[in-house]
Amino acid sequence: MKKGIRKMLSAIACAALAMGCLAGCGSNTNSSVTNTTTESAAENTSTAAADDKVYQIGICQLVQHDALDRATQGFEDALVKLLGENHVAFNVQNAQGDSQTCATIANQFVNGGVDLIMANATAALQACSNATSTIPVVGTSVTSFAAALDIELDANGCTGINVTGTNDLAPLDQQAQIIADLFPDVKQVGILYCSAEVNSVYQAEHIAAYLDDLNIKHKDFSFSDSNDLQAVTNNCVSECDVIYVPTDNVVSSNQSIIDAVARPAGVPIICGEESQCTGCGLASLSIDFYDIGYRAGEQAYDILVNGKNPAEMPVEDPQSLTRIYNPQIASDLGITLGDDYQAIEQ
Structure with missing residues (x-):
């Protein structure tokens, strides 16, 4: 397939997913990237840059407030820096504090075939984990992944399922x-x-x-x-x-x-x-919510580009207090x- 056709199809797919979520739950959707980075896409040597792939990322945020907003921003900034702004599209949905809306958003992401879901806050993580056992889910701003998902983490802090991420718990x-x-x-x-x-x-x-x-x-x-x-x-x-x-x-x-x-x-x-x-x-x-969001973005990059399995990636604690x-x-x-x-x- 010629490069021009491939780009056109990627754009159509991105637009279709954004419209689907708008119709389904009426939340705030942002399928374009407005972040600035210090690294251009031309300098990026990832697989995405090599084959013109545009990764479709669904972001389910429980509610809008400063801490969660900063985590989402950090996540987006990390992926834009690592992938290049032309190789990632975010569909950001805010559940306005309602767990059932989180479930609706998660199901729409799954039906739309996103490459990865970021779940921001505990209720969002629960909804996204329930919605799919195959699409990678990276959580952040979660106090305890074990308590949220009703599982036991292994000795290395891994979930053993399609979920990893960063928690927000200061000791x-x-x-x-x-x-x-x-x-x-x-x-x-x-x-x-x-x-x-x-x-x-x-x-x-x-x-x-x-x-x-x-x-x-x-x-x-x-x-x-x-x-x-x-x-x-x-x-x-x-x-x-x-x-x-x-x-x-x-x-x-x-x-x-x-x-x-x-x-x-x-x-x-x-x-x-x-x-x-x-x-x-x-x-x-x-803790710094931007930092844990950014680290979650780095984890997402390792999953998308480096082929890491979220089931075998430890859930990580905040690094600075x-x-x-x-x-x-x-x-x-x-x-x-x-x-x-x-x-x-x-």
Whole structure:
């Protein structure tokens, strides 16, 4: 087949997939790449550049907020850099926080015959894994792949199925230690999380155990969705002098609700990640969501071009952890943090 015909057919296939997802769930679709890279496609020596293949990548993102957006951006940037912008097309779909919409999106990607699916957040990973056992799935922004998929990872951290990726969990024992170090006289920690998110339940259970090890009293304050968040936060503030929130998508999407209750009451919040800390938290042991997304993109490249099997690729932990704090909230609460904490730029 002549090169011109091949390019035309690739373009038609890409357009058809994008239109299918638009018709099916009405989400935001972006099948063109707008990223800039420091490496041109002409410099790329991959198989894609050699045969003019355009890889079709479906991206299912659970909800739009800063942390997940940064992970998606990192993923796209990695593949554009490695493949060249003319050899990859992204179909980005946002489920607006609804797990059933994740399933619809995943099924449309499978029916459209994408080359690989990126699943951003736990509910998206569950939906994409359920939708296919053959198309590679690379997850990111997932707290525990084992808990999300109800499987046991092998000794090397591999899933044994068509799924790999990067998790977003900063060590919970270190997060509990931050609470102990900053608030040695704490009377009770409120663990505030969405009970509908398996990733949040996982974190709540595990940090509770670490708080027990530190002899810190704690109590769960769970809510089923954002409609309950203000009332539950009010209860939490009335009973606790410190709040801990895990990497929870409902929390991340509704930080202002929590902040409007906790800050006036003088109750500090320790967060699971930076974007939460920006909106409502005092401090966090934070990862960089762009970095874990970028690493997931590198994993996707190894699958697509180097022929690696996702079943045999370890799920990877974040590589960098930073103690951060919100200077405005620290000032409002009259709390001074040590030099080992880095102020968030606001």
